Amino acid sequence: xxxxxxxxxxxxxxxxxxxxxxxxxxxxxxxxxxxxxxxxxxxxxxxxxxxxxxxxxxxxxxxxxxxxxxxxxxxxxxxxxxxxxxxxxxxxxxxxxxxxxxxxxxxxxxxxxxxxxxxxxxxxxxxxxxxxxxxxxxxxxxxxxxxxxxxxxxxxxxxxxxxxxxxxxxxxxxxxxxxxxxxxxxxxxxxxxxxxxxxxxxxxxxxxxxxxxxxxxxxxxxxxxxxxxxxxxxxxxxxxxxxxxxxxxxxxxxxxxxxxxxxxxxxxxxxxxxxxxxxxxxx
Numbered sequence: 514x515x516x517x518x519x520x521x522x523x524x525x526x527x528x529x530x531x532x533x534x535x536x537x538x539x540x541x542x543x544x545x546x547x548x549x550x551x552x553x554x555x556x557x558x559x560x561x562x563x564x565x566x567x568x569x570x571x572x573x574x575x576x577x578x579x580x581x582x583x584x585x586x587x588x589x590x591x592x593x594x595x596x597x598x599x600x601x602x603x604x605x606x607x608x609x610x611x612x613x614x615x616x617x618x619x620x621x622x623x624x625x626x627x628x629x630x631x632x633x634x635x636x637x638x639x640x641x642x643x644x645x646x647x648x649x650x651x652x653x654x655x656x657x658x659x660x661x662x663x664x665x666x667x668x669x670x671x672x673x674x675x676x677x678x679x680x681x682x683x684x685x686x687x688x689x690x691x692x693x694x695x696x697x698x699x700x701x702x703x704x705x706x707x708x709x710x711x712x713x714x715x716x717x718x719x720x721x722x723x724x725x726x727x728x729x730x731x732x733x734x735x736x737x738x739x740x741x742x743x744x745x746x747x748x749x750x751x752x753x754x755x756x757x758x759x760x761x762x763x764x765x766x767x768x769x770x771x772x773x774x775x776x777x778x779x780x781x782x783x784x785x786x787x788x789x790x791x792x793x794x795x796x
Contacts, residue, residue, distance in 0.1 A: 514545055514579065514580050514599060514600075514678035514679050514710055515542065515543060515544055515545045515579075515580065515710070516541075516542070516543040516566055516577065516578070516579050516600075516679065516710075516712075517541070517542050517543075517577065517578040518539045518540060518541040518542075518562075518565070518575065518576075518577050519540060519575055519576050519577075519578075520538055520539070520540060520574065520575040520576075521536055521538070521539040521540075521565065521572045521574070521575035521576070521577060522534070522536055522537060522538060522539075522572060522573045522574040522575055523535045523536040523558075523561055523565070523570060523572055523573050524573045527573060534734060535558050535561040535734050536558050536561055536562060536565075536572070536734050536735075537558075537733070537734040537735050538575075538735065539558075539562065539575070539734075539735065539736050540736065541562075541729060541736050541739060542739075543710065543712060543727075543729075544710075544726075544727070545710055546705070546708055546709070546710055547710055547711070547726045547727055548701075548702070548705045548710075548711045548713070548724055548725045548726045548727075549710075549711070549712050549713065549725060549726065549727045549728070549729060550713045550714075550715060550720075550721040550725040550727070550728045550729065550742075551563065551712065551713065551714045551715075551728075551729045551731060552714075552715065552716070552718070552721065552728060552729070552730055552731070552757060553730060553731035553732055553755065553757075554732070554755060554756055554757070557731040557732050557733060557734065558731050558733075558734040558735075559683075559714045559731055560683055560714060561734075562731065563602065563681050563683060563712060563714060564602070565577050565584065566579060566600050566602070566679065566681055566712070567579075567593075567596055567597045567599075567600040567601075567602055567681070568584050568593060568596060568597075569602070571584065571585070571586055572584065572585065572586050573586055574586060579596060579599065579600060579679070580599070580678075582595075582596045582599075594627065597675075598627060598675045598676070598677065599677055599678050599679060600677055600678070600679040600681060601672040601673070601675055601677035601679065601680050601681065602672075602681045602683070603668070603669060603672055603680065603681065603682050603683065603685055604683050605683050605684045605685075605687050606665075606687065606688065608656075608661065608664030608665045608667070608668050610668055610671075611656040611657070611664060611667060611668055611671075613656070614655060615652065615653055615654065615655060615656075616638075616642070616647075616651050616652055616653075616654055616655070616656050616659075616667050617635065617638050617652040617653065619656055619667060619671055620637070620638040620641060620642060620667065620670050620671045620674050621634040621635065621637070621638050621674070622671065623671055623672075623674050623675045624637050624638075624674050624675065627675070634674075637674050638652065638670075638674060639652065641670040641671075641673040641674045642667070642670050644670070644673060644700075644703075644704075645666040645667070645669055645670045645673070645700060646666060646696065646700065647663065647666055647667070647670075651663075651667075661688065661689070661693075662689055662690075662693035662696070662697070665685075665689070665693075665697065666697075666700075669685075669700070673704070677709070678709060678710060679709065679710045679711075679712065680701070680704060680709055680710070680711050680712070681712045681714075682701065682711065682712065682713045682714065682715075683714045684714060684715060684716070685697060685701070685713070685715075686698065686715075686717070686720070698720055698723070698724055701713070701724065702724050705724075713725065718746075718757065718758055718759060718760045718763075719760045719761055719762075721742060721760065722742060722746065722760035722762065722763060722781045723760075723781050723782065725742055726741065726742065727739065727740065727741055727742065728740065728741070728742055728745040728746075730745065730752075730755070730757075732755060738751075742779075742781075743778065743779040746759060746760065746763045746778065747778060749763075749764075749767060760781075762780060762781060762782070762783070762786055763778060765786070766778050766780060766786065769790070774790070774793050775793065776789045776790065776793065777789065
């Protein structure tokens, strides 16, 4: 499912002393089934942007199309439920949104709210729990007895139970240890490979390099760049000017090339980098 922003503006508290212009003339097309990163400094408009996709925020001016759904300043989709089923938003620390006494009930809440019968909701709960890497033995457990990483998996399972076409992730690995972070990002890649569109807000450029197809760079409420991962990271001076660090591998390749190597800057993993260095040394 694709998303199109047309001349979108968003002003918080307009016509008051607290007015803040968060989005400024945003034009953006996010492709169906892409894994798109949205990057930029804190306050650049990333979180404001993604909250327009399922009409949690309405634009002050402009419009957003999510397939057949149109969102404008004066027009929400006539039925918000179908839109929010299509576009699932995972906020930072989603585990704080868990509330039921068992994991099964927590995951079933969404499907039941959309009219799915109880037996089917139970089947869905089991299926999506397995998708996030937890087996059926967890269904009867309290979500409050789990580790932080497991709680986050359960919270994401609750979103997946709605079968969204778009999964919107706002700093989804915040607070996780390195192993939990890698497992979570691998899960999102798996979901993307299932045909879902993934929109990722992140400050971790290593994740962008390893998992994403395209990058949207925001600055002061505007989309300044939208390109492939390789092309965005080629412009290291621009990113450094925004205070955005390059991925470790990309930065290392640039320094090697400055020293006389000729290594492809699109390489995104250690194994390929080692092979490329070996080829240069032996060539």
